[in-house]
Amino acid sequence: MASSKLSSGLIFLQLVLLVFVFNSANAQLKVGFYKYTCPKAEAVVKEVIDQVMKVAPSLSGPLLRMHFHDCFVRGCDASVLLNSSTGQAEKDSPPNLSLRGFQIIDRVKAALEKECPGVVSCADIIAIVARDVTVATMGPTWEVETGRRDGNVSRVSEPLTNLPPFFANISQLIAQFRAKNLNVKDLVVLSGGHTIGTSHCSSFNNRLYNFTGKGDTDPTLDSEYIPHLKKKCKAGDQTTLVEMDPGSVRTFDNSYYTLLTKRRGLFQSDASLLDNSQTKAYIKLQSATGGSTFFKDFGVSMIKMGRVEVLTGKSGEIRKVCSKVN
Known part of the structure; x- marks a missing residue:
């Protein structure tokens, strides 16, 4: 009996410690993390992104997608950079070969290093940039939680097992998504990010020419x-780019769901x-109501995604250059 009580007590203690560790990591992620250490951080990012969007608006989709590709592999730690x-x-x-805009992240980092050296992480830059390009394309805004630190490991094999492939079924x-603590609603909401950006023909060519191998x-x-x-796409075309949301590729709206x-x-x-009944119902709702809740929902899901497996506190580092560890 005493042994049983001791065992139960140890299990309870382990659970308490796990909860503490989980909460302490996320507690350090907050809105306004750089309020005192780099008060102009978000303004610096916005200034650079606004300049970029004026001359290269086609980068809005790739820069938004970069946040997703980063968070789903090793968490939001800038390992993708x-x-x-x-x-x-x-x-x-392979899943990351179509990513573009790394030079824009470098440009933002350089501006921040000039403003407040060694303070703002590359992981936070990716998260803030994702919000700012969404706003720049007439999409929603949200308060970005910051306080992430940068990882120092990046493995070529991990995107293949962590990023949902373009041929994935609903299951x-x-x-x-559940593996990243994101639910079914987050799945259908974040998929709405396909309202901006383009894709290579190779990502869907089989749907046009050889779906079952026949x-x-x-x-x-x-x-x-x-x-x-x-x-637009001939059989075997690997290079041509096609709009994911024809007609409003540079406008963040609900037309993805209408499509x-x-x-x-x-x-x-x-x-x-x-x-899936839940995702289908959401698609029909946004299509029928002009995206009545989509903007608000997108901000909520982006904040959730930005918390995935983050490094905070003394974990990781603050890279001086985003493309290499210190």
Whole structure:
């Protein structure tokens, strides 16, 4: 009996410690983390991004996507930014080869190092930039929690197992989001980020030309949309870029959900959102109501995603240059 009580007590103590560790890590992530150490941090980021968006608005989608690609692999620790002389870093992995805008992150970092050297992490820069490019494309704003620190490990194999592939079915998507403490609503809301940006034909070419290996097309793709896509993407095309949300590629709006209701989502992962009652209901709601709650929901889900497996306190480091460890 005494042994049983001791065992129960140890288990309870372990649970308390786990909760403490989890909460202490997240407690250090807060709005206004740089209020005293670098009060102009977010203003500096916004100034650079506003300048970039005036001359290169097409980078809005890739810079938003960079935050997602960073957080889903090793957490939001800027590991996606690290270079490797041997081609073994995350950015060298196939899912990340289409990422663009690394030079913009470097530009922001340089401006912040001039303002307050060694203070603002690259991981926080990615998170703030994602918000600012969303605002710049007429999307929602939200208060970005900061206090992340930068990791010093980046492995080429990890994006392959952590990032949801463009051909994922709904079960795979839900499972991968749950693994990051994100729920089904977060999945369908964050997918709405596809309202801005482009994709290479290679990401959906099989839906047009060889869906089951028999030279056929994906039956879940609108048959009237297929000829339109085939004009842009020839079989085997690896380089051509296609708008994910035709007509409003540089405007953050709810039209992505309208496209899904018409079975015109570009990726299989987009189409699969119609295979779940909860995600389908959300798609129909946003399409029917002009995105009545989408902007608010997107901000909430982005904040949640920004908390995934973060390094805080004395963990990690504050990189001087985002592409390499100190």
